[in-house]
Amino acid sequence: MSTISDPPSGSFQLSMLINDTRYRSYTFQFIALILLILAFGYLGSNLLANLKAAGLNISYQFLGEPAGYDINQTLIPYTSQSTHWQASLVGVLNTLLVAFLGCLMATVIGVVVGVLRLSDNWLVRQLMSIYVEIFRNVPVLIWILIIMAVFIAVLPQPRDFRGEDAEASMVLGMFAFTGRGFYTPAPIFGVGSGFVVAVFLASIAGIFAFRNYAKKALYERGRLIPTFWPSVAIFFIPSILAYFILGRPISLEYPELKGFNFQGGIFMRNSLIALWFALSIYTAAFIAENVRAGILAVSKGQTEAAASLGLRPGRIMNLVVLPQALRVIIPPLISQYLNLTKNSSLAIAVGYMDLTGTLGGITLNQTGRAIEAIFLLMLFYLAISLAISAIMNVYNNAVKLKER
Amino acid sequence: MSDTHAQTVAFVRETMLPEQPPPASEAGVIKWMRENLFKGWFNSILTILSLYFIFKIVTGAYPWFANGIWTTSSLAECREILDGATGACFSVLTERWNQLLFGFTYPPEAYWRPTLAFVLLIVAIAPVLYPKAPRQMLFFTGIYPFLAYWLIWGGTLLTPLMVLLGFVAGYFAFKQFERQSFAMGLVAGVIAAIVVIWAGGVVPASMPDVLAIQAIPSRDLGGFMLNMILGTVCVSLSLPLGILLALGRQSSMPIIKWICVIFIEFIRGVPLITLLFVANVVLAYFFPPDANIDLVLRVIIMITMFSAAYIAEVIRGGLAALPRGQYEAADSLGLDYAQSMRLIILPQALKISIPGIVNVAVGLFKDTTLVSVISMFDLVGMIRGPILASTEWNGVYWELWGFAVFVFFIVCFSISKYSQWLERQLATDHR
Numbered sequence: 001m002s003t004i005s006d007p008p009s010g011s012f013q014l015s016m017l018i019n020d021t022r023y024r025s026y027t028f029q030f031i032a033l034i035l036l037i038l039a040f041g042y043l044g045s046n047l048l049a050n051l052k053a054a055g056l057n058i059s060y061q062f063l064g065e066p067a068g069y070d071i072n073q074t075l076i077p078y079t080s081q082s083t084h085w086q087a088s089l090v091g092v093l094n095t096l097l098v099a100f101l102g103c104l105m106a107t108v109i110g111v112v113v114g115v116l117r118l119s120d121n122w123l124v125r126q127l128m129s130i131y132v133e134i135f136r137n138v139p140v141l142i143w144i145l146i147i148m149a150v151f152i153a154v155l156p157q158p159r160d161f162r163g164e165d166a167e168a169s170m171v172l173g174m175f176a177f178t179g180r181g182f183y184t185p186a187p188i189f190g191v192g193s194g195f196v197v198a199v200f201l202a203s204i205a206g207i208f209a210f211r212n213y214a215k216k217a218l219y220e221r222g223r224l225i226p227t228f229w230p231s232v233a234i235f236f237i238p239s240i241l242a243y244f245i246l247g248r249p250i251s252l253e254y255p256e257l258k259g260f261n262f263q264g265g266i267f268m269r270n271s272l273i274a275l276w277f278a279l280s281i282y283t284a285a286f287i288a289e290n291v292r293a294g295i296l297a298v299s300k301g302q303t304e305a306a307a308s309l310g311l312r313p314g315r316i317m318n319l320v321v322l323p324q325a326l327r328v329i330i331p332p333l334i335s336q337y338l339n340l341t342k343n344s345s346l347a348i349a350v351g352y353m354d355l356t357g358t359l360g361g362i363t364l365n366q367t368g369r370a371i372e373a374i375f376l377l378m379l380f381y382l383a384i385s386l387a388i389s390a391i392m393n394v395y396n397n398a399v400k401l402k403e404r
Numbered sequence: 405m406s407d408t409h410a411q412t413v414a415f416v417r418e419t420m421l422p423e424q425p426p427p428a429s430e431a432g433v434i435k436w437m438r439e440n441l442f443k444g445w446f447n448s449i450l451t452i453l454s455l456y457f458i459f460k461i462v463t464g465a466y467p468w469f470a471n472g473i474w475t476t477s478s479l480a481e482c483r484e485i486l487d488g489a490t491g492a493c494f495s496v497l498t499e500r501w502n503q504l505l506f507g508f509t510y511p512p513e514a515y516w517r518p519t520l521a522f523v524l525l526i527v528a529i530a531p532v533l534y535p536k537a538p539r540q541m542l543f544f545t546g547i548y549p550f551l552a553y554w555l556i557w558g559g560t561l562l563t564p565l566m567v568l569l570g571f572v573a574g575y576f577a578f579k580q581f582e583r584q585s586f587a588m589g590l591v592a593g594v595i596a597a598i599v600v601i602w603a604g605g606v607v608p609a610s611m612p613d614v615l616a617i618q619a620i621p622s623r624d625l626g627g628f629m630l631n632m633i634l635g636t637v638c639v640s641l642s643l644p645l646g647i648l649l650a651l652g653r654q655s656s657m658p659i660i661k662w663i664c665v666i667f668i669e670f671i672r673g674v675p676l677i678t679l680l681f682v683a684n685v686v687l688a689y690f691f692p693p694d695a696n697i698d699l700v701l702r703v704i705i706m707i708t709m710f711s712a713a714y715i716a717e718v719i720r721g722g723l724a725a726l727p728r729g730q731y732e733a734a735d736s737l738g739l740d741y742a743q744s745m746r747l748i749i750l751p752q753a754l755k756i757s758i759p760g761i762v763n764v765a766v767g768l769f770k771d772t773t774l775v776s777v778i779s780m781f782d783l784v785g786m787i788r789g790p791i792l793a794s795t796e797w798n799g800v801y802w803e804l805w806g807f808a809v810f811v812f813f814i815v816c817f818s819i820s821k822y823s824q825w826l827e828r829q830l831a832t833d834h835r
Binding site: 025028029032033036043046047049050051053116119120121122123124127133134136137138139140141142145146149150153342343345346348349356360364370371374377378381382385386 | 439440441443447450451454455457458587656657658659660663669670672673674675676677678681682685686688689690691692693766770771773774776777784788799801805808809812813816817820
């Protein structure tokens with residue numbers, strides 16, 4: 001009696017490459033590899049032929065040549081004489097700037113909306129779901145363009161701030177919201193300001209140390225030390241003391257109307273603001289859904305168990321619901337950050353000079369180096385998203401339920 | 405016994421009191437309002453703020469809608485009629501209606517063709533969307549892509565007919581060889597389809613006037629029609645591609661697995677707009693110099709790859725969520741890989757992935773607006789370009805963008821509502 005799994009005793013036959021499961025996977029992989037190589041060879045030879053016909057070659061020399069165009073919003077010194085490489089760096093920083101600001105604001109709005117969607121208040125609940133549905137179901141590009149149009153149409157121009165009875169005035173005498181962009185005061189760091197900053201950073205470290213100490217005291221000796229007001233005190237008092245003792249080394253430079261425009265302060269161009277707001281409120285709608293799902297994922301029994309232990313509602317939220325909800329919220333939250341960063345490439349629609357606008361826009365058009373520019377552009381976004389995925393993996397491993 | 409009370413107490417009630425209505429504050433509207441609107445001071449403040457907000461919106465928007473003007477031919481004329489009053493100039497929508505829908509270069513005498521294609525799309529998609537629709541309609545769904553191509557792009561009917569013939573030949577070849585093995589059938593089907601399509605290509609070339617309607621180049625497509633075309637074509641193409649990629653990523657063959665992983669991670673790591681740049685300026689370098697592949701086709705290729713990668717991830721989630729026992733059950737029945745996937749694994753995995761797939765589809769449909777960045781004139785491109793830049797309508801923001809928001813909201817919202825309905829229909833587990 002023989003079982004069917006007996007190895008065939010005959011010699012190797014060609015048909016076994018297809019029919020025998022031991023060899024079949026090799027056949028398929030071999031075919032796939034051949035097809036892949038053929039496809040790449042075909043595309044590559046076409047590329048070479050086309051480049052030759054057009055008299056081009058692949059070269060990154062253009063990065064060292066002067067860019068010859070101006071960028072109206074830069075974080076690092078840049079002139080039109082700078083190289084394309086520096087223009088790209090300006091673009092990278094602008095991308096990161098709007099992505100950072102956007103993530104910050106989207107998180108705040110998203111968490112508030114997500115919590116309000118679970119509120120007891122029927123009216124607020126309905127309003128928030130209308131907000132979420134409207135923003136989730138309309139393309140972000142349309143929101144960016146709408147907000148840009150609204151800024152230009154609704155906000156006053158700098159010239160409206162002129163004169164005795166001007167049509168518009170600055171808010172608190174510090175902020176000017178114009179259709180051209182927002183002007184805010186800029187900090188000027190004088191002598192000794194480094195010390196104030198150092199004190200400030202040290203006090204933040206101090207808060208963490210104090211909280212650790214309080215936790216330890218609670219767990220080991222059962223002493224409950226209040227943390228909130230001491231934390232606030234540590235946060236403010238040393239820095240303010242240092243600030244006044246050193247004779248106010250940090251001052252603010254206010255924007256001032258000179259001629260037809262504002263001078264001084266920090267200027268945020270309308271394209272940056274429009275992109276920032278649009279990305280934030282669009283992504284916030286998605287984040288709100290994640291937050292809501294995360295809170296709902298914590299079963300009601302947990303809340304009830306905590307309540308029956310006698311915890312106050314605030315403590316229930318902090319100690320029982322949030323730690324479990326965050327486990328569910330954070331992975332999709334991070335992928336929303338990633339989406340926001342990728343969507344920031346739509347800056348090109350409103351003329352904000354992020355990397356897509358500099359390297360993928362003007363540099364590409366001026367030098368005609370399409371392949372190289374787009375390759376670098378993709379590489380940058382790929383690097384960012386791989387980095388964020390890596391962070392996410394580390395986090396997921398850290399919060400994974402420790403099961404037996 | 406019972407008399408004692410009557411003798412000692414002055415009055416004993418012998419009937420029950422009638423049931424009293426609950427106090428006014430604990431019943432009906434007032435109770436509902438107390439519980440849902442004014443529970444605690446914080447909620448009351450929120451309610452009042454919300455009411456104020458709604459009041460502001462309504463009082464601001466109502467006169468704008470009510471005084472809306474629908475029949476002028478330019479903004480100046482519209483403002484003249486309004487004479488300083490608040491009011492919308494909806495006439496931009498009526499006057500540029502055809503441009504918003506079809507773009508500004510599509511020949512007006514052919515507007516009936518995309519319209520007909522759209523109506524037929526509803527017929528063709530019905531049996532896919534509603535499991536209860538008659539199954540015979542699937543036959544029409546199979547023909548529809550070729551019909552729609554002919555209606556929208558024009559030319560001779562023979563071109564799509566020959567491609568259809570190729571697919572039919574491929575299907576029969578597949579059926580013929582499927583009995584030997586699924587892989588053999590697949591190879592035979594693909595070869596038969598390619599041979600017939602390639603050989604059939606000479607027919608329309610030799611008879612370009614048979615059953616021909618006016619040919620329209622794809623650069624003339626525009627408006628919301630372009631969004632619809634890109635959306636439907638790319639979603640329907642990326643679904644099978646996504647399934648293949650997901651299966652490839654799950655595969656035990658390392659080479660195939662790594663090809664799929666690299667493809668998916670690469671596509672998901674870059675923004676769609678860079679892929680559209682590729683379609684716009686780079687992709688032409690990778691085709692033979694004489695292969696004249698137009699921009700719409702290149703964009704379709706890139707968007708399809710983009711959404712296929714996302715759909716693959718969604719389906720991978722569905723595959724991973726299936727209990728291991730399902731795979732083992734399929735194996736123990738003696739099914740081979742293709743059979744177990746087709747009969748056991750995929751039907752369940754796809755059902756789990758429906759919400760995710762619909763999310764990707766909605767996202768993809770929204771992303772079709774990005775083609776306006778590479779100077780194609782879809783709905784957003786039309787509004788930004790030819791309409792807002794025209795002398796008649798320069799400055800009509802709210803009406804145009806409101807229209808765009810409205811259109812996209814209607815489509816995307818109904819898709820997501822549909823998916824929730826379908827989920828309930830397909831829920832076969834016991835609750």
